[in-house]
Amino acid sequence: MVYSSDNKIPVGISACLTGQAVRFNGSHKRSRFCTDVLSDYFSLRPMCPEVAIGMGTPREPIRLVSDSPTDERVRAVGVDSPDIDVTDDLRSEAVKVSALNQDLCGFIFMQKSPSCGLFGVKRYLKNGHPEGKASGIFASEFARLNPLLPIEEAGRLNDAALRENFMVRVFTYRDWQLFTQTTVTPARLIDFHSRYKYLIMAHSTVHYKETGRLLSDLSGDINQIAEEYFTLLMTALAKPASRKTHTNTLMHLQGYLKNLISAADKEELARIILEYRRGIIPLVVPLTLLKHHLNHHQEANAYARQQVYLNPHPYELGLRNTL
Known part of the structure; x- marks a missing residue:
């Protein structure tokens, strides 16, 4: 974004x-x-x-x-x-x-x-x-x-975690406002969710599954479905992400690189993610390395690179430097 x-x-x-x-x-x-x-x-x-x-x-x-x-x-x-x-x-x-x-x-x-x-x-x-x-x-x-x-x-x-969580929700809320200024269609709603999929995962695996189930059948009133989706989205983001849930999300995104980077790079990325999970380094470190590899292999990672999770708010704010 x-x-x-x-x-x-x-x-x-x-x-x-x-x-x-x-x-x-x-x-x-x-x-x-x-x-x-x-x-x-x-x-x-x-x-x-x-x-x-x-x-x-x-x-x-x-x-x-x-x-x-x-x-x-x-x-x-x-x-x-x-x-x-x-x-x-x-x-x-x-x-x-x-x-x-x-x-x-x-x-x-x-x-x-x-x-x-x-x-x-x-x-x-x-x-x-x-x-x-x-x-x-x-x-x-x-x-x-x-x-x-x-x-x-x-x-x-x-509080660094509460501050970052609030900012994630504000920028998401604004994104949804802009999204709904244009007629909501099934295709557009799926596209919106595609960008937010891993951000939802980082906050709540329960809501990650619920949003998936909701969008699996778009034959009903699309505006009502969109309202239900937004409720699930904001409810999920209100749950603070933890090192455990961030680690799970990072590992899923790491999977997009499995056939693209060297064994040494895979080992380094896995090690950095584990160090984050153990509280040794902040979230910004594995994220920066992950984004480096995704950007280096743009042709094969359009889906991963579009994830809002990677940049849910302005990088200049440094909100993930102490998480």
Whole structure:
């Protein structure tokens, strides 16, 4: 796949992460990875649901509160003025944002926020005692409305594996958007899957088999089949790939070279893949060697070389250098 910074991918982001001073205390939480790195490829669309519903800046902070330890239903209320309840407003804002931004290919949320946090936001009882964790009101409603959209917290993007997985999903989502701009036909759907076959394998062998079964009979409504396929695809990619599954995929792709490279080259490639499996070297090493051999024998490896797995995101990002 060819990537260009000239045609940036629309991605939603909590406004405070872009440096906008919209937090409750008038500060921001700028993420340099988002603003200095991702902005080369993403058209970041800043949103602050608390400001959008008229809370102002600065403002009284809110927190998630539930009625009892066993009640996981939460509401967003004022810390000092619990009579201030913005739960419904935040949910309505999520519905509005979702409807007006159907072109988004992902969303990056601010962690720990009672409105935007996806995971592990502190939950309290009415008496002020902390009681477990929950998801922010806006983020949870937005995620419910967009179950296949790649979403992540900015803090979790510091983890190399989670960062790479998020980027894989965003670029895949965008590819599908572009694919469906033209009438979907059985032949085009098969061609799309042919490119994604080994990326799916690296994330989930179960979904690898399910997509194969789904596409084995295209006699039904092709648009419905395409929707089912996309659901399987994004569900598969949401499962982080491991060294074990990457190794399995690398070995399958290695098979395309078995009659083309020398015994010494085969031995070297097999050794490098094994060293990756053992955690000695990062994923970029066997991938680079594999791509070298595939490119050197282009005439016989068109199918292998077209695999998105080899280049699921811009090489310049170096996302596989530490996997």
